[in-house]
Amino acid sequence: MSGWMRRVLTAGRAVEDGFDRLRFEVRRRTGRLSSMEILPYRGHGNGRELFLKGRVLETLGLPSPNAEDSRRRNLRSMARRFLSSEVPKARVRALYAGQEIEAKADKEGYFDLRFSLEEPLEGDASWRRVRIELVWPHAEGESEATGKVLVPTRARFGVVSDLDDTVLQSNVTNFLKMARVVLLGNAHTRLPFEGVAAFYRALQRGASGGEFNPIFYVSSSPWNLYDLLEDFMDLHGVPAGPLFLRDWSLSALKGGAEHKLRVIRMLLATYPELPFVLIGDSGERDPEIYQKIVLEY
Secondary structure (H helix, E strand, C coil): CCHHHHHHHHHHHHHHHHHHHHHHHHHHHCCCCCCEEEEECCEEECCCEEEEEEEEEECCCCCCCCCCCCHHHHHHHHHHHHCCCECCCCEEEEEECCEEEEEECCCCCEEEEEEECCCCCCCCCCEEEEEEEEEECCCCCCCEEEEEEECCCCCCCEEEECCECCCECCCCCCHHHHHHHHHHCCCCCCCECCCHHHHHHHHHHCCCCCCCCCEEEEEEEEHHHHHHHHHHHHHCCCCCCCEEEECCCHHHCCCHHHHHHHHHHHHHHHCCCCCEEEECCCCCCHHHHHHHHHHHC
16 A cells, blocks of 8 residues: 555544544533443453453444345445444443453444453353443443353364354455445355364364364454354354454555464464464465464464
């Protein structure tokens, strides 16, 4: 991307951010804010720390999808995802096992929680629940949610997997086909590759059948699609695992490789005792990305 184009995109993003902040403040001060919701994303952790990301939005109110939904209905739902009203600088409180921490969201409503555990984790449950409450701004009724954090137990190895054209069919190498699939489909109509769910379940269970090998999904897709991807995996029997997506912008469209490298390095640092299996496809140059990781480690 040329220097002048980057400057134009940066200036445009700054104008958009300023307008969003002004609109939010006007609506907050005049009491016109809609109800708000906390959207926790599946987190990860180890015996020392828990990590969880989420977002605070004015309630989307998306209708529950089904296989008979028309393309027009799916398109409306997708538009609502991308035109969602974030709550900038929201403050949240999180509670886990008697510990309490607070975090402040960024201008897009995203927040990051990190628990430094004071006591060893009890039991061998793989998923840990974290309660999250909205502290500011004040909303009608209570705004709270329960986040889930994956802490590997009984694990012999970990898996890092791409999503698009690895788990679900997306046609990322053909922009028009990809746009049609993404914009006009839903969790019921999006298709997995044949056998992928059974393969990933086998990886999770391991050779003995009694393991619980964690699977982490790393994708260049935007966080706006998180609910659709989570529903897709649940519907098609793909093992649940933390999803690492991106905050999309025009200036970040070509940052997919850097995003994946950053996430994989973070996971290897979080679980230094675990060997990892890396799964991807050639559409987004996953082999080259994974080769770089192998050479580094």
